[in-house]
Amino acid sequence: MKQFNYTIKDAVGIHARPAGQLAKVAKECGSTVTIEKDGKSVNATKLMMLMGMGIKCGDTITVTVEGETEEAAAKAIEEFLTANL
Amino acid sequence: MSGMMKFEGKGVYGAYAIGKISIFKRADNDVAQKQISDPEAELERVSAAKEKAVEQLQAIYEKALKEVGETNAQIFEIHMMMIEDEDYNESIENIIRGQSVNAEYAVNETAENFAHMFASMDDAYMQARATDVRDISNRIIACLSDENIDEGFPDEKVIIFADDLAPSETVSLDKEKVLAFVTAYGSSNSHTAILARNMNIPAVIGVGEDFAAEVRNGVLACVDGYKGEVILDPDPETLAEMKKKLAGDLEKKQLLLELKGKENITVDGTSVKIYANIGGLDNIGAVLANDAGGIGLFRSEFLYLENDDYPTEEQQFDAYKKVLESMVNKKVIIRTLDIGADKQADYFKLDKEENPAMGLRAIRICLTRPEIFKTQLRALFRASVYGNLGIMFPMITSVSELKKIFAICDEVKASLKEEGIAYNEDTEMGIMIETPAAAVISDRLAPMVDFFSVGTNDLTQYTLACDRQNSKIESFCDTHHEAILRLIEMSAVNAHKNGAWIGICGELAADLTLTETFLRMGIDELSVSPSYVLKLRDKVRSIDLKA
Numbered sequence: 001m002k003q004f005n006y007t008i009k010d011a012v013g014i015h016a017r018p019a020g021q022l023a024k025v026a027k028e029c030g031s032t033v034t035i036e037k038d039g040k041s042v043n044a045t046k047l048m049m050l051m052g053m054g055i056k057c058g059d060t061i062t063v064t065v066e067g068e069t070e071e072a073a074a075k076a077i078e079e080f081l082t083a084n085l
Numbered sequence: 086m087s088g089m090m091k092f093e094g095k096g097v098y099g100a101y102a103i104g105k106i107s108i109f110k111r112a113d114n115d116v117a118q119k120q121i122s123d124p125e126a127e128l129e130r131v132s133a134a135k136e137k138a139v140e141q142l143q144a145i146y147e148k149a150l151k152e153v154g155e156t157n158a159q160i161f162e163i164h165m166m167m168i169e170d171e172d173y174n175e176s177i178e179n180i181i182r183g184q185s186v187n188a189e190y191a192v193n194e195t196a197e198n199f200a201h202m203f204a205s206m207d208d209a210y211m212q213a214r215a216t217d218v219r220d221i222s223n224r225i226i227a228c229l230s231d232e233n234i235d236e237g238f239p240d241e242k243v244i245i246f247a248d249d250l251a252p253s254e255t256v257s258l259d260k261e262k263v264l265a266f267v268t269a270y271g272s273s274n275s276h277t278a279i280l281a282r283n284m285n286i287p288a289v290i291g292v293g294e295d296f297a298a299e300v301r302n303g304v305l306a307c308v309d310g311y312k313g314e315v316i317l318d319p320d321p322e323t324l325a326e327m328k329k330k331l332a333g334d335l336e337k338k339q340l341l342l343e344l345k346g347k348e349n350i351t352v353d354g355t356s357v358k359i360y361a362n363i364g365g366l367d368n369i370g371a372v373l374a375n376d377a378g379g380i381g382l383f384r385s386e387f388l389y390l391e392n393d394d395y396p397t398e399e400q401q402f403d404a405y406k407k408v409l410e411s412m413v414n415k416k417v418i419i420r421t422l423d424i425g426a427d428k429q430a431d432y433f434k435l436d437k438e439e440n441p442a443m444g445l446r447a448i449r450i451c452l453t454r455p456e457i458f459k460t461q462l463r464a465l466f467r468a469s470v471y472g473n474l475g476i477m478f479p480m481i482t483s484v485s486e487l488k489k490i491f492a493i494c495d496e497v498k499a500s501l502k503e504e505g506i507a508y509n510e511d512t513e514m515g516i517m518i519e520t521p522a523a524a525v526i527s528d529r530l531a532p533m534v535d536f537f538s539v540g541t542n543d544l545t546q547y548t549l550a551c552d553r554q555n556s557k558i559e560s561f562c563d564t565h566h567e568a569i570l571r572l573i574e575m576s577a578v579n580a581h582k583n584g585a586w587i588g589i590c591g592e593l594a595a596d597l598t599l600t601e602t603f604l605r606m607g608i609d610e611l612s613v614s615p616s617y618v619l620k621l622r623d624k625v626r627s628i629d630l631k632a
Binding site for chain 1: 162163170173202206210217218399403
């Protein structure tokens with residue numbers, strides 16, 4: 001299992017477009033990606049629930065990646081977050 | 086309905102339209118609950134409808150890609166993903182199986198539940214997502230009943246009215262037939278509003294229920310997308326006035342078309358740079374649309390005024406980087422913090438002053454609280470590698486201030502170098518000439534900088550001892566006063582003697598009666614609000630300095 005924290009820098013937070021892209025990255029990475037904020041957690045492939053978390057600029061999320069590809073997947077997710085959010 | 090009626094909403098794209106209203110009709114789908122005996126058959130209907138809906142969305146995505154660009158088209162990709170969303174589909178399936186009900190009802194219930202989740206969030210941006218869920222669900226429901234939801238448009242050009250337009254409906258509108266659109270609800274954050282701006286369709290949203298109750302198909306209406314006003318059944322006077330505005334607007338757009346891409350050059354071949362003044366990232370579009378050669382004054386205050394606390398280095402860096410990247414190597418002059426006097430932010434905890442115009446403001450705050458200044462300078466220098474940046478300091482009165490500023494700049498650059506962070510060593514450094522003191526000692530200041538930019542508003546108020554916010558003394562405040570013009574000319578001569586360039590970024594820059602005077606002084610750059618760029622270009626091209 002790989003785990004890391006990330007603080008959202010994008011002014012609008014995880015809104016529709018980046019949520020869609022994140023869900024896509026999570027789906028393609030081959031491992032299970034979970035996003036947690038304030039005790040609520042959601043599978044990152046679940047677009048609607050992910051948008052429903054209302055993650056905003058300045059919020060810190062915990063990302064957990066589990067599965068055979070977790071090493072590479074965690075890296076891909078982190079790169080995506082840094083570049084887009 | 087009797088007589089003219091005015092309604093207020095929010096204008097999301099500035100333009101005028103006069104025409105007949107056409108009420109947008111959507112297929113009235115039957116979503117009533119019906120008991121069914123074969124849930125598997127219902128689920129198959131859902132999956133066939135979903136497949137058809139995705140096909141339609143793919144077509145809309147491709148249309149949007151052509152008309153509004155990739156960034157704005159992406160929403161339809163998201164819609165396709167939403168249709169495939171696990172929770173969404175599980176909910177539909179559970180309702181069909183658990184309650185033995187029809188597909189239409191199950192999709193509608195699911196849509197309402199998810200829309201409710203978004204609508205109850207405390208974030209306006211997320212609230213607008215409720216529309217997206219309803220949009221995809223209505224599409225599936227329409228596909229279930231084999232109805233086409235995107236047809237039924239009138240033949241003449243009309244103003245479309247709808248309760249609310251879903252993003253897919255907005256893009257599906259035939260642009261050639263739409264004069265404007267008006268919605269009773271909707272927010273300026275909605276994708277629909279964003280799409281309208283990109284499609285250049287005048288739009289007023291949120292005109293309210295009263296409008297919805299009054300409006301009839303075929304009634305004449307005027308749409309003012311600037312003011313966010315819609316007038317139903319205008320009286321002859323109003324109609325004439327609106328026609329005049331519409332004609333003026335078209336003329337302006339014609340001028341734009343004719344002057345776009347042309348040089349700012351006088352009949353005798355003297356050229357001048359025309360840049361734009363902006364106060365936030367929202368205005369970059371206007372800068373580019375009006376063909377400004379660069380940004381002569383980017384007021385960084387908005388970063389401070391919009392926040393409840395000091396903006397972080399990252400927040401500032403992001404904003405500066407964005408403007409530099411958007412302007413693609415065109416000059417962008419960012420003025421450091423100019424707060425105080427009439428611009429206040431509570432968290433600065435500035436004392437109330439007897440005479441704030443002459444008080445602790447602008448560079449004086451930066452030199453008193455260097456940590457605020459350093460944060461901004463770090464963000465600026467870090468952003469300097471993303472374009473053609475100039476940094477400008479306001480309210481300068483002395484050589485020693487400037488020395489202090491440069492010492493702090495050197496400190497910031499040294500620490501960036503130590504941390505291995507890149508910055509552009511050749512970033513142009515300049516000052517505002519907005520105090521009489523700076524103009525008088527411009528011979529001493531010019532050798533220290535790359536450029537001057539004259540702030541005529543403050544220069545006028547300080548030179549003439551006239552409070553610019555006091556309307557009673559307006560007659561004493563002659564903005565063309567010889568003293569001001571002499572100070573500007575003196576600064577220009579001293580700038581050029583020392584290899585610096587000089588611009589004007591105050592209101593006088595847009596005063597067309599002074600353009601020739603400024604050109605004769607040798608002013609190198611005039612920076613005006615984006616909407617004045619082409620008018621000024623037109624003026625410059627009509628001047629002959631040898632005549």
